[in-house]
Amino acid sequence: xxxxxxxxxxxxxxxxxxxxxxxxxxxxxxxxxxxxxxxxxxxxxxxxxxxxxxxxxxxxxxxxxxxxxxxxxxxxxxxxxxxxxxxxxxxxxxxxxxxxxxxxxxxxxxxxxxxxxxxxxxxxxxxxxxxxxxxxxxxxxxxxxxxxxxxxxxxxxxxxxxxxxxxxxxxxxxxxxxxxxxxxxxxxxxxxxxxxxxxxxxxxxxxxxxxxxxxxxxxxxxxxxxxxxxxxxxx
Amino acid sequence: xxxxxxxxxxxxxxxxxxxxxxxxxxxxxxxxxxxxxxxxxxxxxxxxxxxxxxxxxxxxxxxxxxxxxxxxxxxxxxxxxxxxxxxxxxxxxxxxxxxxxxxxxxxxxxxxxxxxxxxxxxxxxxxxxxxxxxxxxxxxxxxxxxxxxxxxxxxxxxxxxxxxxxxxxxxxxxxxxxxxxxxxxxxxxxxxxxxxxxxxxxx
Numbered sequence: 001x002x003x004x005x006x007x008x009x010x011x012x013x014x015x016x017x018x019x020x021x022x023x024x025x026x027x028x029x030x031x032x033x034x035x036x037x038x039x040x041x042x043x044x045x046x047x048x049x050x051x052x053x054x055x056x057x058x059x060x061x062x063x064x065x066x067x068x069x070x071x072x073x074x075x076x077x078x079x080x081x082x083x084x085x086x087x088x089x090x091x092x093x094x095x096x097x098x099x100x101x102x103x104x105x106x107x108x109x110x111x112x113x114x115x116x117x118x119x120x121x122x123x124x125x126x127x128x129x130x131x132x133x134x135x136x137x138x139x140x141x142x143x144x145x146x147x148x149x150x151x152x153x154x155x156x157x158x159x160x161x162x163x164x165x166x167x168x169x170x171x172x173x174x175x176x177x178x179x180x181x182x183x184x185x186x187x188x189x190x191x192x193x194x195x196x197x198x199x200x201x202x203x204x205x206x207x208x209x210x211x212x213x214x215x216x217x218x219x220x221x222x223x224x225x226x227x228x229x230x231x232x233x234x235x
Numbered sequence: 236x237x238x239x240x241x242x243x244x245x246x247x248x249x250x251x252x253x254x255x256x257x258x259x260x261x262x263x264x265x266x267x268x269x270x271x272x273x274x275x276x277x278x279x280x281x282x283x284x285x286x287x288x289x290x291x292x293x294x295x296x297x298x299x300x301x302x303x304x305x306x307x308x309x310x311x312x313x314x315x316x317x318x319x320x321x322x323x324x325x326x327x328x329x330x331x332x333x334x335x336x337x338x339x340x341x342x343x344x345x346x347x348x349x350x351x352x353x354x355x356x357x358x359x360x361x362x363x364x365x366x367x368x369x370x371x372x373x374x375x376x377x378x379x380x381x382x383x384x385x386x387x388x389x390x391x392x393x394x395x396x397x398x399x400x401x402x403x404x405x406x407x408x409x410x411x412x413x414x415x416x417x418x419x420x421x422x423x424x425x426x427x428x429x430x431x432x433x434x435x436x437x438x
Contacts, residue, residue, distance in 0.1 A: 007266050009248040017243035020370055022426030024241060038433060039366050045248070091394075100393045107390060141246055141267040152380050155337065159318075159387030160394070162334045165325060166318035167304045167311055167395060174306070174398075177325040186333045193377065205247040205267065 009205075011045045018043055047200040054126055057195035061188050062119050068188045069112070071181030074161050078174045087181060088112060088157055110156045111185070118147045118154075118192045122199060129203040137204055144201050151196060154189045158182060242271050277427040279357045282420065286349040289416040293343060296409025301388055305400040314406060315339060315384075337380040342417060345379055348372045349420060356432065365432060373425055382414040 010016055014027050020041035027034065033042045072085035086094070088111045095104035121143055128135060161178045168176040242253040242262070246269035256262055256274035264271055300312035313321075315338060323331035348368045355362045362368065388407055395401045 007249045010243045010250050011248055013250060015241075015243070015250070017245065019245070020373060021429040023429070024243060038429060039369065041370065095390070095394065098393070098397055103390055103393050106386070138267060141269065145246070145269065152377065153383055153386075155333070155380055155383050156387050156390065158330055158333055159338070159384045160390045162318040162322045162330060163301070163313055163388060163391040164395065166313040166321035167302065167391070167401075168398075169311060169321065170306055170309055173309075178322055178327040178330055180327070183327055183329045186330055190333070197377065201246045201267070201269075202248045205249075 016043045016045055019047075046202055046206075047198065050198060050200050050203060051126060051130060054122065054195050054198045057191050057198060058119060058122050058126070061115075061191035061195060064184045064188045064191065065115060065119065068115075068181060068185035071184060072179040073157065073181040073185060074164065074176055074178050076168070076174070076176050079172060085179065088185065091157070091160075107156060107160075110153045114150055114154045115188055115192055118151060118196065121147050122192070122195055125199060125204070129199075129206075132207040134207075140204050141201055144196075144199065144204070148196055151193050152189070154192075155186070158186050158189070244269055244271060272424070275424070277423055277431065279353055279431070282349065282423055283353045283357055285416055285420045286346055286353060289346045289413060289420060290350065292409055292413045292416060293346060296406050296413055297339070299405035299409060301406035301410065302392055302404055303402050304395060305402075306398075312404065315410075334384075337378055338384045341375050341379040342381050342413070345372065345375050345417070345420075348375075352428065356428075356435070359435060362432075369425065369429065376421055379417065379421075381410060381417055385410050385414050 015024055016027055017024050018036040018039060018041055021036060021039040023036055023038040025036060025043055027043065032044050035041070036043050069088055072087050073091070075083050075085050077083045088107075092104050092108045092112070095101075095107060125140060125144055128140060161176075161182050164176045165178050168174055240253060242251050243249070244251070244264040244267060247264060247267040249264055249266045251264070251271070253272075254262075256272075258274050258276075261273045262271040263269065297315055300314050300317075303310055303312040305311075315334075319331050319335045319339070322334065348371060352362050352365065352368050352372070385407075388403075388410065392401050392403065
């Protein structure tokens with residue numbers, strides 16, 4: 001990491017990077033929401049209505065999390081046996097007892113842990129940002145990037161159910177059908193994804209000790225450039 | 236141009252000068268540690284090749300069955316659309332819709348939009364509706380979930396293995412390959428595409 005002088009924010013300089021095309025624009029007389037000269041997307045220092053929209057989506061997601069886990073997500077009917085309803089958790093147990101411990105862990109993490117952790121983390125991020133807390137800013141910024149990155153993996157069970165329903169259709173012998181729990185579960189995944197996309201991580205840093213006065217652009221200090229570790233997408 | 240003299244961290248709003256980086260190096264924000272930008276030239280030919288291959292692979296992955304299941308003398312095979320329709324038939328239309336959008340329509344639309352944007356650009360022509368295509372392309376990225384679907388196939392195969400004989404088919408390899416191609420394609424920075432388009436128009 002390089003030297004860290006006082007950080008100057010774009011808001012203080014009244015410049016903004018277009019969220020759609022990355023163009024840096026000086027907001028002069030234009031107000032928030034003026035169109036980007038390059039791509040016409042509205043230019044804003046912060047996303048709009050973050051708290052009301054994120055909370056609405058997040059509360060809906062946490063309410064639906066209950067039926068998503070309690071209601072069965074699929075029903076298996078086999079010849080000579082009573083139909084069996086599976087919830088997400090019983091599906092994990094089934095994988096575990098069948099000996100696929102690695103897959104059982106993957107499904108458990110993707111379907112049960114990730115949505116729960118995501119809801120709790122977003123609630124924490126929203127509360128701390130609303131209170132303008134200075135607690136662990138860097139850590140909160142990192143955890144937000146992580147939940148953004150892993151969120152869509154929770155859709156796993158939706159695809160498993162759809163595939164099993166397509167494969168196991170032997171009229172009288174056996175068949176598998178999706179149950180309403182799958183609908184609630186899919187909704188939870190979509191709602192948490194929407195909620196975390198609505199959050200604006202810049203709010204974590206607002207009210208951070210600002211530079212004494214806004215520095216002119218040429219005094220803005222240079223960025224740290226660490227050599228990227230060998231990664232597959234390295235040029 | 237001012238655009239290239241400074242960089243604003245999208246994650247914490249900090250402003251930095253934008254130094255030239257050695258090839259392949261990633262610049263990170265000193266305040267919040269988010270990645271800022273990477274010195275990685277955007278090669279239109281590579282992107283085009285990836286998009287074209289992805290289109291062909293997507294077609295193949297959808298035409299061939301993903302897995303077959305054998306119980307006594309009956310055999311069933313599943314394609315992606317078989318799975319979507321089976322889910323729809325059994326009354327959970329929302330689940331069918333999610334699968335159709337995230338594994339079929341969004342990836343397909345992504346690939347077509349890449350081709351639509353890149354083909355004229357490659358030969359220095361104007362792309363009709365460039366702005367609109369780029370905005371849709373950006374909005375689509377988080378909702379395209381082929382990689383999750385591939386893991387889902389794996390889990391379904393293991394779950395059914397105790398019940399019947401399950402064999403992975405060509406479609407499964409198609410989706411696996413499509414995952415790799417889309418990951419590579421999406422690793423390119425769309426902002427750079429805007430920069431290239433702007434240079435072409437100005438110059």
